[in-house]
Amino acid sequence: MGRLLTALQRGFKERIGWKGLGVIASLVIIAFAITTLIHTLQGVDTGVILIALTEKSPYLIAMAALCVVGAFCTLTFYDFFAVRTIGKDHIPYRVAALAAFTSYTIGHNVGATVFTGGAIRFRIYSDYGLNAIDVAKICFISGLTFWLGNLFVLGIGMAWHPWAASAMDLLPPSVNRLIAFGCLAGIAIYLTWIITGRNRRELGQNGWKVVLPSAPLTLVQILIGVVDLGFCALAMYLLMPAHPDIDFVSVAVVFILATLLGFASHAPGSLGVFDAAMLVALPQFGKEQMLATLLVFRILYFMIPFALAITIMGTRELWFNVVQPWQRRRKINNGNGDVSNDNNDDDAPGHGNSDSENASDEAASPKPHAARSAVTQD
Numbered sequence: 001m002g003r004l005l006t007a008l009q010r011g012f013k014e015r016i017g018w019k020g021l022g023v024i025a026s027l028v029i030i031a032f033a034i035t036t037l038i039h040t041l042q043g044v045d046t047g048v049i050l051i052a053l054t055e056k057s058p059y060l061i062a063m064a065a066l067c068v069v070g071a072f073c074t075l076t077f078y079d080f081f082a083v084r085t086i087g088k089d090h091i092p093y094r095v096a097a098l099a100a101f102t103s104y105t106i107g108h109n110v111g112a113t114v115f116t117g118g119a120i121r122f123r124i125y126s127d128y129g130l131n132a133i134d135v136a137k138i139c140f141i142s143g144l145t146f147w148l149g150n151l152f153v154l155g156i157g158m159a160w161h162p163w164a165a166s167a168m169d170l171l172p173p174s175v176n177r178l179i180a181f182g183c184l185a186g187i188a189i190y191l192t193w194i195i196t197g198r199n200r201r202e203l204g205q206n207g208w209k210v211v212l213p214s215a216p217l218t219l220v221q222i223l224i225g226v227v228d229l230g231f232c233a234l235a236m237y238l239l240m241p242a243h244p245d246i247d248f249v250s251v252a253v254v255f256i257l258a259t260l261l262g263f264a265s266h267a268p269g270s271l272g273v274f275d276a277a278m279l280v281a282l283p284q285f286g287k288e289q290m291l292a293t294l295l296v297f298r299i300l301y302f303m304i305p306f307a308l309a310i311t312i313m314g315t316r317e318l319w320f321n322v323v324q325p326w327q328r329r330r331k332i333n334n335g336n337g338d339v340s341n342d343n344n345d346d347d348a349p350g351h352g353n354s355d356s357e358n359a360s361d362e363a364a365s366p367k368p369h370a371a372r373s374a375v376t377q378d
Contacts, residue, residue, distance in 0.1 A: 034272050044287050052292035056239070061296060064235040068300045071231035076100045077224050079121075082141035085213050091128055098312070099124040100142070105309040109302060111268035114139070120313070127320075137210045148187065148218070149225010150256055153233075155183030157253035164250035168257050168281040187222070191215050229256060232301070239296050241289040246282075254281040269302050 076097035083091040099121050107117030122135045130138075158165055158180035162173035169176065194201055194215050201212040213221060233252035240246060258277035262270025275294050282290060 034276075044291065048286075048288035049291050049295075052241070052286075052289045053295065056292065056296060060238045061300075064238040064297070065300050067231045067235035067238065068305075071228055071235070071301075072101060072105075072305060074224060074228040074231060075104055078104075078142040078145050078228075079138060081145060081213075081217075081221065081224060082138040085141050085217070086134060086137045086210065088128075088130060088134065091125070091130075095124065095128060098316075099138075101305075102309045102313050105305045106313070109269045109306040112266050113263070133208055136208070140210060141213070144212075145221045145225050146228075147225075148190075148222045149229055150260065151183045152187055152222050153226055153229050153252065154256050155180045155187070157249050157256070159184070161247070161249050161253060164253040165257055165281070167283060168254065168277060191218060194218060232259075235300065236293075236297055239293045241285050241293060244284050246284075254278065257281070269298070269306075 076093075077100075079100035080093050080096040083089075083096050102124070103117040103120040104113075106120055107113040107115075110116045118135060118139050121138060122130075122132060125135055125138070158176050162176035162180065165171070165176050166173055171179075194212060201214070203210050203212065212218075229252070233248070233255045236255050237248050237251045240251060255278075258274045258281065259270070261277050262274040265273040267273050275291075278294060279287065279290055
């Protein structure tokens with residue numbers, strides 16, 4: 001039996017590996033979401049969706065947009081907190097904010113956030129002396145902030161309204177409540193583990209070491225994640241259909257579960273996965289009304305920030321790689337031109353550079369002692 005398990009373990013590592021398992025899991029989630037979405041959207045009337053869009057309150061859409069702005073402003077503190085945690089105090093807030101906004105927005109919309117987001121962060125932070133290991137630490141601390149916030153909000157929400165998740169995970173409310181208590185207990189155990197000593201807060205080896213935030217700073221991490229998710233869930237809540245009534249906590253629980261499924265799928269923009277999860281978890285609403293809500297949310301939270309992030313990164317790359325080198329070359333060429341003009345002026349006739357002209361100038365000019373004698377005689 002032991003040999004069989006060893007052979008299976010060796011075959012798993014050689015042929016599949018954890019990365020391959022992650023890819024398989026993502027494909028399974030995407031396939032299941034697409035199948036569910038196709039089944040759910042059967043019989044949907046696009047005309048009713050358009051009517052539902054026109055019935056959306058402009059005031060509520062504007063309030064939801066402000067919540068999205070608040071969420072992305074809070075998101076900038078993920079990286080700012082991380083760069084301070086790893087001791088890179090020379091990185092200003094504006095740089096950390098740029099890296100956080102562009103890496104999350106572009107990475108989440110393109111897909112495979114771990115790789116695309118990490119590449120964008122490295123492109124920005126490398127200009128300030130950070131290497132790949134530093135960027136990996138920033139990604140780790142930022143991810144930890146995200147997950148701590150998610151687990152805390154999800155734990156509170158499912159403990160309060162456990163039935164809100166039952167339509168999605170198909171588990172009884174009592175089991176969901178146990179899961180919620182498990183999430184909160186996990187955070188409490190993590191805080192206790194950090195408090196017990198600084199040595200336990202060091203992770204990694206062979207040059208790759210990161211010191212986890214202390215317990216008070218971990219509470220700050222949780223607060224950042226909670227505020228971020230609170231803004232996002234509130235934006236979705238404001239866009240929900242007016243009837244039937246639903247409370248904010250239920251929407252927050254469903255929203256977080258749908259978001260986590262979208263992240264696990266690595267699908268571009270969680271397209272299909274997030275939408276299917278929301279439709280399945282909230283069957284009390286009409287399909288057309290929910291699709292109108294999801295469409296407006298996608299425009300506010302995905303499309304507009306993605307276009308803005310692409311514009312910012314494109315402008316930045318154009319400035320640093322095209323405009324600035326052109327300005328430097330122009331400055332150098334102008335400097336060389338000035339030197340060349342000076343040399344040409346010195347070589348021009350009438351400036352006394354030839355030997356004969358020098359001789360005639362010496363003959364025509366008075367001698368120093370003769371000049372002094374003339375002055376004395378005067």
